[in-house]
Amino acid sequence: MHLSSDDLVFWEYGWVKLNLTIITTWLLMVVMGGGSWLLTRKLSNAIHIPRWQHVLEVVVLGIKSQIEEVGLAQSRRYLPFIGTLFLFVVVANLAAIIPGYEPPTGSLSTSTALAICVFIAVPLFGIREIGVLGYLKSYLHPTPVMLPFNIVSEISRTLALAIRLFGNIMSGGMIIAILLTITPFFFPVVMHALHLLTGMVQAYIFSILATVYIAAATRGEGA
Amino acid sequence: MLIDWFTVAAQVVNFLILMWLLKRFLYQPVLDAIDAREERLVKQMQAAQDAQSAAAAERNKYERLNTELAQQQAGLLAQATAEVEATRLQLLEAARNETANLRSQWQDALLKEQQNLTQGIANRTRQEVFAITRKTLADLADTGLEARMVAVFISRLQTLGMAEKVQLSPPAGQTDCQVLIRSAFLLPPNEQKALGQAVRNLLPIQPTIHFELEPDLLSGIELISNGHKLEWSIAEYLAALEASIGELIRTALNPSPQPLSLKGRGAEENDPPVPPRPLRERGLGGEGVFDHV
Numbered sequence: 001m002h003l004s005s006d007d008l009v010f011w012e013y014g015w016v017k018l019n020l021t022i023i024t025t026w027l028l029m030v031v032m033g034g035g036s037w038l039l040t041r042k043l044s045n046a047i048h049i050p051r052w053q054h055v056l057e058v059v060v061l062g063i064k065s066q067i068e069e070v071g072l073a074q075s076r077r078y079l080p081f082i083g084t085l086f087l088f089v090v091v092a093n094l095a096a097i098i099p100g101y102e103p104p105t106g107s108l109s110t111s112t113a114l115a116i117c118v119f120i121a122v123p124l125f126g127i128r129e130i131g132v133l134g135y136l137k138s139y140l141h142p143t144p145v146m147l148p149f150n151i152v153s154e155i156s157r158t159l160a161l162a163i164r165l166f167g168n169i170m171s172g173g174m175i176i177a178i179l180l181t182i183t184p185f186f187f188p189v190v191m192h193a194l195h196l197l198t199g200m201v202q203a204y205i206f207s208i209l210a211t212v213y214i215a216a217a218t219r220g221e222g223a
Numbered sequence: 224m225l226i227d228w229f230t231v232a233a234q235v236v237n238f239l240i241l242m243w244l245l246k247r248f249l250y251q252p253v254l255d256a257i258d259a260r261e262e263r264l265v266k267q268m269q270a271a272q273d274a275q276s277a278a279a280a281e282r283n284k285y286e287r288l289n290t291e292l293a294q295q296q297a298g299l300l301a302q303a304t305a306e307v308e309a310t311r312l313q314l315l316e317a318a319r320n321e322t323a324n325l326r327s328q329w330q331d332a333l334l335k336e337q338q339n340l341t342q343g344i345a346n347r348t349r350q351e352v353f354a355i356t357r358k359t360l361a362d363l364a365d366t367g368l369e370a371r372m373v374a375v376f377i378s379r380l381q382t383l384g385m386a387e388k389v390q391l392s393p394p395a396g397q398t399d400c401q402v403l404i405r406s407a408f409l410l411p412p413n414e415q416k417a418l419g420q421a422v423r424n425l426l427p428i429q430p431t432i433h434f435e436l437e438p439d440l441l442s443g444i445e446l447i448s449n450g451h452k453l454e455w456s457i458a459e460y461l462a463a464l465e466a467s468i469g470e471l472i473r474t475a476l477n478p479s480p481q482p483l484s485l486k487g488r489g490a491e492e493n494d495p496p497v498p499p500r501p502l503r504e505r506g507l508g509g510e511g512v513f514d515h516v
Contacts, residue, residue, distance in 0.1 A: 016229065021230055021234070022233050025233075039249075045259035047260070047267075053256070060249070080242050080246040084245050088241060107230065114234070
């Protein structure tokens, strides 16, 4: 039993290797990118639109409204980053309903990669909004004494993002696998449903925390 | 180790690629479609509001036109009513005037016809009276009417008062005196001679006497001298007769209803008018009239 999908390596050359995490991620990218391309080829701007277009609009506008509710007025600027975080985690977690599927988010490498993206994106968006000095001043907020704490907080929250997502998804998969060996019929189904719900919640938590961090950075309020 | 840093790097790259893919094929197209639809809705709403405003303006315009039309209609109706009323009054006045003129003409014609009828009756009566008188005198008294009238006229001349004689006489110092004797019938020479002699005896100077035949004198004799006229005829009787006949005709033409009265004989105000006295009651005796000419 693999603790992480990183351990299942299909091809390896030196330090370059193709493991299950990367392959699954590529498959998800193909499905999400190709599906988006197929669905948005014939978008209608008429009064009456197809139902699938309604679904797409509900998803996009829902993410956009969540960003605005957190406090980011220029929601279109942050929609690709935060929306992709949410949709990738959601699709990766919900795909767990497919038998034999190993979610890439259950890999600490993937969650770390997403956390690093957030860790890099937050100062970038902050500097873009309020400038370098303005962003650096946010580490002195509310007093310069808080500088080391803010730095530690910046690092720790990134670790927390990575560990939280990894822990929840990995533990869910582990519990289902263990239950399948103990009580193979009823309880694994319930736990699987609970795992899907946990995956949705974790996607929401991950993206909303990233949004909060970006919002704090763009306002100069520090970490 | 749980973290494979190559996988981390690969996942970072994968995430960035996925972000670009979704931005290119999901977020941007969907947001563009939403924006296009919102813009289209805004345009349609604006067009609808413009159309509504135009419709409201048109409605207000037609309501104003309807109000003006109603006012004009009321004004024209009032004007037409006033003109009709004025025309009616004018036509009524014209009809009243026409009726009054016709009534006046009818009354004039009726009066004229009445006068003609009265005159005709009087003439016929005069002719009949003279014919009867003449025949009666001829049959019963063996004498003529004209002769008796001349005799009576001479007798009256002889019995004239002093004042009447003075009035018929010319002023003192005047040597010429013209006397005109007019009669309704031709006087025979004997009567002319007797009448001339009576006039000469009446006046202080010898007058020049002329005789004229005047049928309108109603079988009478007129003597005109010194601007005074002495008439001796039955004109007075005939005038009374004409008055009686005229009153009779007027009564027949305009019968005035007499209301029934429960009063006794003492109600003099309701008594019928006294009819004119008949000719026979006045007698056949002549009556002299002395008048200035």
